[in-house]
Amino acid sequence: MSQPLPMFQPVQATTWQMYRAMVGVGLLCGLLIVTVYQITLPVIKRNEAIALERAIFQVLPDARASASFQFNEEENRFEALEETTEGGRLVYAGYDDAGQLVGLAIEAEGMGYADVIRVLYGYSFAEDAIIGIRVLASKETPGLGDRIETDEAFLQNFVRLDASLKPDGTELAHPIILVKPGKKTNPWEVDGITGATISSSAIADMLDRSTSFWIPLVQRRADDFKKGAS
Amino acid sequence: MSMHDQPPSGTDEFIKGIWKENPVFVQALGMCPVLAVTNTAMNAIAMGLATMFVLVMSNITVSTLRRVIPRQVRIATYILIIATFVTIVEYVIQAISLDLHKALGAFISLIVVNCLILGRAEAFASKNTVVRSALDGLGSGIGFVFALFCLGAVREIFGAGELFGVELFHDGFQDWVVMVLPSGGFFTLAAWLLVFNALRQRREAAQAREVAI
Numbered sequence: 001m002s003q004p005l006p007m008f009q010p011v012q013a014t015t016w017q018m019y020r021a022m023v024g025v026g027l028l029c030g031l032l033i034v035t036v037y038q039i040t041l042p043v044i045k046r047n048e049a050i051a052l053e054r055a056i057f058q059v060l061p062d063a064r065a066s067a068s069f070q071f072n073e074e075e076n077r078f079e080a081l082e083e084t085t086e087g088g089r090l091v092y093a094g095y096d097d098a099g100q101l102v103g104l105a106i107e108a109e110g111m112g113y114a115d116v117i118r119v120l121y122g123y124s125f126a127e128d129a130i131i132g133i134r135v136l137a138s139k140e141t142p143g144l145g146d147r148i149e150t151d152e153a154f155l156q157n158f159v160r161l162d163a164s165l166k167p168d169g170t171e172l173a174h175p176i177i178l179v180k181p182g183k184k185t186n187p188w189e190v191d192g193i194t195g196a197t198i199s200s201s202a203i204a205d206m207l208d209r210s211t212s213f214w215i216p217l218v219q220r221r222a223d224d225f226k227k228g229a230s
Numbered sequence: 231m232s233m234h235d236q237p238p239s240g241t242d243e244f245i246k247g248i249w250k251e252n253p254v255f256v257q258a259l260g261m262c263p264v265l266a267v268t269n270t271a272m273n274a275i276a277m278g279l280a281t282m283f284v285l286v287m288s289n290i291t292v293s294t295l296r297r298v299i300p301r302q303v304r305i306a307t308y309i310l311i312i313a314t315f316v317t318i319v320e321y322v323i324q325a326i327s328l329d330l331h332k333a334l335g336a337f338i339s340l341i342v343v344n345c346l347i348l349g350r351a352e353a354f355a356s357k358n359t360v361v362r363s364a365l366d367g368l369g370s371g372i373g374f375v376f377a378l379f380c381l382g383a384v385r386e387i388f389g390a391g392e393l394f395g396v397e398l399f400h401d402g403f404q405d406w407v408v409m410v411l412p413s414g415g416f417f418t419l420a421a422w423l424l425v426f427n428a429l430r431q432r433r434e435a436a437q438a439r440e441v442a443i
Contacts, residue, residue, distance in 0.1 A: 013300030013301070013302055013303075017300050018300050020298070021299045021300055021303055022303050022307060025295065025299070025307050025310055025311060026310060029310050029311065029313075029314035032314055033314055033317050033318065040322060040324065043325040044321070044324045044328075047324070047325065047328050048328065051328050137332070142269070142407060142411060143405065143410070143411075
């Protein structure tokens with residue numbers, strides 16, 4: 001620094017002055033951060049819960065209430081969690097006004113064009129199909145890849161996307177696959193988007209992977225999700 | 231404070247940051263958020279306000295503590311103060327709106343390394359009174375919000391045909407997708423710098439003429 005120092009500041013600070021300044025400021029800053037964190041935490045948690053519930057109701061249009069379930073691998077069954085929380089390896093059950101199970105909302109993720117894409121999809125036991133999808137996080141190119149969220153024709157794929165199992169219930173009867181735009185002939189195929197091939201095939205891939213893992217499992221343990229079962 | 235004082239008045243400290251020393255259009259500081267999160271007017275204003283809050287609060291704190299912070303440890307201390315206010319802003323934004331937090335993403339944390347803020351702390355707040363430092367921070371902050379809004383508005387109008395999410399053109403409008411991409415930020419910034427430099431040259435020419443007369 002070439003500017004002359006103000007008169008009141010001693011040029012040669014003592015060790016104590018330096019410690020005092022850094023430790024003192026550090027202490028104050030620490031207090032401030034922790035206080036604000038404690039105050040905002042409940043609000044942030046509530047916001048997250050509301051956002052998650054809104055997403056669940058969007059992919060399960062008939063649902064009016066939801067509950068989180070975790071798969072317990074040791075006991076080989078789904079266990080209800082106290083409150084709706086977001087986290088790994090959870091599935092969310094949606095119930096209608098009468099308390100009847102309308103379906104499950106399951107999270108899937110996979111590598112897109114720009115970064116990992118995360119989606120939530122709704123699975124209906126009655127239809128044996130995916131009945132809705134919502135992108136939770138994506139950094140796909142605006143105007144091209146992000147059409148996986150807005151393109152009407154693409155979203156039509158997920159109004160009823162077949163996810164039925166083979167008779168023995170161990171795997172999907174037909175893998176979910178991407179076909180060229182407008183070439184969809186079977187209920188388990190996904191029409192791609194011109195100009196967003198990688199993004200739309202990422203969606204089809206992650207749905208295929210996620211359904212082949214979860215659907216046999218949830219079909220076998222479907223009773224776990226009935227209200228009052230656990 | 232009167233206009234006859236030798237140091238510039240508080241009003242001058244406030245005004246200079248908005249126009250004559252605008253952080254973006256004149257000093258070209260803090261380019262990372264300027265280019266990255268100005269794809270819509272709303273994001274731009276939110277980012278600007280977050281930066282302004284940190285700027286004002288860190289200026290006030292640095293100025294208050296200027297007599298107890300030895301210059302040997304000043305950078306470390308300033309950064310700690312700035313980082314604290316950035317963390318606070320991040321939590322508050324998350325509490326206000328998760329969508330906004332998602333849209334601004336990592337760029338909220340990156341306010342810590344915005345050279346505008348450390349620059350004002352080092353060049354101004356560490357040598358001036360609390361009131362003057364607050365005014366200086368407020369002025370620069372408003373100048374920053376103004377600049378980000380200029381970019382965000384232009385990019386949203388051309389890139390999405392909207393302003394604050396309100397549809398501006400009839401259905402025939404084809405969005406200029408490039409404007410919401412990073413390259414659109416560079417184009418728009420260049421265009422605004424052209425405008426501001428042209429304005430400045432015109433003003434200087436007028437002043438030169440006045441002096442000549």
